[in-house]
Amino acid sequence: xxxxxxxxxxxxxxxxxxxxxxxxxxxxxxxxxxxxxxxxxxxxxxxxxxxxxxxxxxxxxxxxxxxxxxxxxxxxxxxxxxxxxxxxxxxxxxxxxxxxxxxxxxxxxxxxxxxxxxxxxxxxxxxxxxxxxxxxxxxxxxxxxxxxxxxxxxxxxxxxxxxxxxxxxxxxxxxxxxxxxxxxxxxxxxxxxxxxxxxxxxxxxxxxxxxxxxxxxxxxxxxxxxxxxxxxxxxxxxxxxxxxxxxxxxxxxxxxxxxxxxxxxxxxxxxxxxxxxxxxxxxxxxxxxxxxxxxxxxxxxxxxxxxxxxxxxxxxxxxxxxxxxxxxxxxxxxxxxxxxxxxxxxxxxxxxxxxxxxxxxxxxxxxxxxxxxxxxxxxxxxxxxxxxxxxxxxxxxxxxxxxxxxxxxxxxxxxxxxxxx
Amino acid sequence: xxxxxxxxxxxxxxxxxxxxxxxxxxxxxxxxxxxxxxxxxxxxxxxxxxxxxxxxxxxxxxxxxxxxxxxxxxxxxxxxxxxxxxxxxxxxxxxxxxxxxxxxxxxxxxxxxxxxxxxxxxxxxxxxxxxxxxxxxxxxxxxxxxxxxxxxxxxxxxxxxxxxxxxxxxxxxxxxxxxxxxxxxxxxxxxxxxxxxxxxxxxxxxxxxxxxxxxxxxxxxxxxxxxxxxxxxxxxxxxxxxxxxxxxxxxxxxxxxxxxxxxxxxxxxxxxxxxxxxxxxxxxxxxxxxxxxxxxxxxxxxxxxxxxxxxxxxxxxxxxxxxxxxxxxxxxxxxxxxxxxxxxxxxxxxxxxxxxxxxxxxxxxxxxxxxxxxxxxxxxxxxxxxxxxxxxxxxxxxxxxxxxxxxxxxxxxxxxxxxxx
Numbered sequence: 047x048x049x050x051x052x053x054x055x056x057x058x059x060x061x062x063x064x065x066x067x068x069x070x071x072x073x074x075x076x077x078x079x080x081x082x083x084x085x086x087x088x089x090x091x092x093x094x095x096x097x098x099x100x101x102x103x104x105x106x107x108x109x110x111x112x113x114x115x116x117x118x119x120x121x122x123x124x125x126x127x128x129x130x131x132x133x134x135x136x137x138x139x140x141x142x143x144x145x146x147x148x149x150x151x152x153x154x155x156x157x158x159x160x161x162x163x164x165x166x167x168x169x170x171x172x173x174x175x176x177x178x179x180x181x182x183x184x185x186x187x188x189x190x191x192x193x194x195x196x197x198x199x200x201x202x203x204x205x206x207x208x209x210x211x212x213x214x215x216x217x218x219x220x221x222x223x224x225x226x227x228x229x230x231x232x233x234x235x236x237x238x239x240x241x242x243x244x245x246x247x248x249x250x251x252x253x254x255x256x257x258x259x260x261x262x263x264x265x266x267x268x269x270x271x272x273x274x275x276x277x278x279x280x281x282x283x284x285x286x287x288x289x290x291x292x293x294x295x296x297x298x299x300x301x302x303x304x305x306x307x308x309x310x311x312x313x314x315x316x317x318x319x320x321x322x323x324x325x326x327x328x329x330x331x332x333x334x335x336x337x338x339x340x341x342x343x344x345x346x347x348x349x350x351x352x353x354x355x356x357x358x359x360x361x362x363x364x365x366x367x368x369x370x371x372x373x374x375x376x377x378x379x380x381x382x383x384x385x386x387x388x389x390x391x392x393x394x395x396x397x398x399x400x401x402x403x404x405x406x407x408x409x410x411x412x413x414x415x416x417x418x419x420x421x422x423x424x425x426x427x428x429x430x431x432x433x434x435x436x437x438x439x440x441x442x443x444x445x446x447x448x449x450x451x452x453x454x455x456x457x458x459x460x461x462x463x464x465x466x467x
Numbered sequence: 468x469x470x471x472x473x474x475x476x477x478x479x480x481x482x483x484x485x486x487x488x489x490x491x492x493x494x495x496x497x498x499x500x501x502x503x504x505x506x507x508x509x510x511x512x513x514x515x516x517x518x519x520x521x522x523x524x525x526x527x528x529x530x531x532x533x534x535x536x537x538x539x540x541x542x543x544x545x546x547x548x549x550x551x552x553x554x555x556x557x558x559x560x561x562x563x564x565x566x567x568x569x570x571x572x573x574x575x576x577x578x579x580x581x582x583x584x585x586x587x588x589x590x591x592x593x594x595x596x597x598x599x600x601x602x603x604x605x606x607x608x609x610x611x612x613x614x615x616x617x618x619x620x621x622x623x624x625x626x627x628x629x630x631x632x633x634x635x636x637x638x639x640x641x642x643x644x645x646x647x648x649x650x651x652x653x654x655x656x657x658x659x660x661x662x663x664x665x666x667x668x669x670x671x672x673x674x675x676x677x678x679x680x681x682x683x684x685x686x687x688x689x690x691x692x693x694x695x696x697x698x699x700x701x702x703x704x705x706x707x708x709x710x711x712x713x714x715x716x717x718x719x720x721x722x723x724x725x726x727x728x729x730x731x732x733x734x735x736x737x738x739x740x741x742x743x744x745x746x747x748x749x750x751x752x753x754x755x756x757x758x759x760x761x762x763x764x765x766x767x768x769x770x771x772x773x774x775x776x777x778x779x780x781x782x783x784x785x786x787x788x789x790x791x792x793x794x795x796x797x798x799x800x801x802x803x804x805x806x807x808x809x810x811x812x813x814x815x816x817x818x819x820x821x822x823x824x825x826x827x828x829x830x831x832x833x834x835x836x837x838x839x840x841x842x843x844x845x846x847x848x849x850x851x852x853x854x855x856x857x858x859x860x861x862x863x864x865x866x867x868x869x870x871x872x873x874x875x876x877x878x879x880x881x882x883x884x885x886x887x888x
Binding site: 059060061062063064065066067068069071072073074075076077079085086087088089090091092094097101119120121122123160162163179180202204207228230238239240242243246249250258259260261267269271325327330331332333334335336338339340342343344345348349350351352353354355356358359362363392393394406407408437439440441442443444446 | 480481482483484485486487488489490492493494495496497498500506507508509510511512513515518522540541542543544581583584600601623625628649651659660661663664667670671679680681682688690692746748751752753754755756757759760761763764765766769770771772773774775776777779780783784813814815827828829858860861862863864865867
């Protein structure tokens with residue numbers, strides 16, 4: 047059959063109660079979009095067989111594919127497989143290879159297999175079984191002409207994601223006839239409303255490719271989405287739109303394409319230039335180092351950093367002058383510059399960056415309200431510092447994220463020769 | 468009216484495309500649960516008036532309250548208010564106080580108000596307007612006997628969350644007649660399946676209070692949820708269930724109640740004991756420091772830390788013996804111990820902890836596969852190190868998160884006198 051539309055159905059009372067954030071829905075949506083499958087509805091229901099059954103039937107009635115996550119586990123409230131089997135009027139039978147695999151999974155780990163794990167080897171009759179090398183719950187695909195396709199995936203992302211990449215993509219590729227390509231232009235330093243004012247007409251008129259803005263972690267992205275009979279046709283449409291944007295007034299704010307994040311753009315660029323970067327963090331408390339080392343291969347460009355929360359550490363480990371600290375306070379231009387220089391020298395890096403500011407909720411003063419952050423950057427050519435004045439009513443997480451993004455972007459701008467206002 | 472059930476409806480093509488993760492749904496679910504309002508469905512639709520209208524009608528048909536997030540912005544694809552007004556057969560009228568506020572919002576920031584911002588002051592006739600001190604989009608509450616209540620909130624969490632806490636809670640408190648209290652027991656060192664084997668009968672039999680397990684970031688939580696006519700009655704039910712669990716075989720694994728995270732439990736405990744903690748991180752790359760400084764008030768117990776990704780930094784900044792590095796390699800017991808001691812001495816902290824390991828995807832060897840992590844801890848009484856062997860097929864993020872959690876839990880266990888196996 048030819049799958050054009052899908053509905054994402056995430057199952058779990060922990061989602062309804064808000065105990066966990068539904069990252070699976072976002073991941074599945076991106077994966078389906080990349081396969082040219084349109085998603086018009088996402089739904090979440092609890093571990094309740096009646097409501098789950100109703101949601102599955104609704105999904106099958108308005109989409110070619112219903113893809114679920116969760117409820118395949120060993121526990122008594124995991125009912126997704128049983129309910130899907132009922133939807134298709136099939137009974138559950140023991141899938142011997144899965145049972146053998148689950149037994150092996152526990153044996154390899156020297157753990158005892160609990161009786162409820164056997165339940166995970168029961169499969170709807172005639173279903174495709176999707177291998178799960180990262181856990182004990184295999185996935186399931188049920189296909190029936192007239193009804194559509196239902197794919198059942200485990201809830202934990204580290205089991206779901208490899209299953210989608212290795213098992214679901216080939217399964218669906220054989221059942222789709224067009225390709226949807228998306229390209230994200232990453233912009234920094236321009237707000238969504240200003241971007242919208244510049245590009246509104248273009249966005250309203252866009253059909254194929256479509257052009258849409260969105261905000262994430264204090265930066266803006268422009269998504270180009272093109273539909274084509276094959277990759278080449280869709281890619282050519284994306285190229286044309288990107289070319290237009292790079293000659294528009296938003297061009298100076300574009301720092302990358304499909305780079306995922308500032309740090310993911312920065313690490314390979316540093317590697318390409320053969321440069322290393324070190325971090326001296328006060329208010330960001332390790333967040334910049336964490337974001338750099340989220341990127342595989344960071345070790346080639348990031349020797350390390352110092353989190354100098356206390357003034358004693360700024361002085362002792364980074365060599366910040368105690369008199370400067372006393373005269374100007376920790377949140378000041380000269381301290382930011384000395385921190386950046388100090389970490390550059392201590393680690394032998396080519397570039398040192400620093401943050402010192404007030405993330406809140408406490409610690410603000412009339413002169414230095416919450417949201418005041420000094421960013422330092424040091425190279426063998428010298429030091430400079432920039433002042434950020436973030437919204438004092440923003441929460442601690444937002445202020446730390448913004449400060450880290452501005453600090454990382456400062457290095458990217460330096461390497462790309464962009465002037466920072 | 469008396470609101471017992473609610474449906475959460477999040478609006479935005481960026482959610483359907485998976486460009487952003489739906490954190491609002493989780494936050495709203497927790498907020499509603501805390502008010503004794505049950506949520507049985509969450510839904511996501513794009514910026515499409517027909518599907519949005521259909522989802523709103525479905526929600527009103529099966530719940531007392533429909534609460535939406537997103538689509539209140541200034542851009543042309545923000546249609547939630549228009550669609551909700553149509554649902555209730557009301558027209559949009561200009562809300563002068565909101566218009567004045569929006570104009571002031573831009574004036575205060577010295578920014579020019581774009582024409583499309585005026586749209587944000589248009590409100591359905593007879594609606595309650597919910598103030599938004601953090602943005603330009605006010606919220607809206609529409610109430611109609613027979614139909615139910617619809618509350619429209621802005622999409623950005625830093626606008627939505629304060630609006631819920633300050634405006635929506637009192638609005639709903641006047642419209643509910645019972646209280647639902649939840650209590651989360653945080654456990655570390657026991658798996659969900661083992662926990663389930665111990666508590667299955669208790670969980671299956673639980674009605675009020677209910678008892679349910681869930682996993683998050685490599686740890687397990689037990690949620691007790693009780694319904695009562697008032698706080699006191701619900702709290703007493705939670706107390707009884709907690710007492711039972713603390714006398715059950717899972718008791719030794721309980722490290723906190725409603726603490727949110729290991730670090731959120733650790734920071735106040737360190738403060739209470741008047742102790743300080745410093746971090747020396749290799750494979751976790753700043754994640755431990757970041758998690759500690761996520762907690763407001765961390766500065767009282769966390770002087771700082773060092774991210775020593777490169778061996779030179781381990782030696783130069785932390786004083787790790789180069790001969791030890793050469794003889795045992797960076798991922799080794801003696802290096803973990805020297806890192807912990809080094810950062811303790813460099814920062815003057817009472818306790819030093821360290822991580823050195825292989826987070827992957829690259830860098831594994833037959834002797835030291837991906838997932839091999841040494842955790843060091845140093846106090847004036849001495850050093851020790853523990854070996855973690857995490858699943859080599861796990862992804863980088865999971866290995867880093869687990870390693871950080873084990874390192875932080877090691878300190879908690881030390882302070883609580885728990886023996887680590």
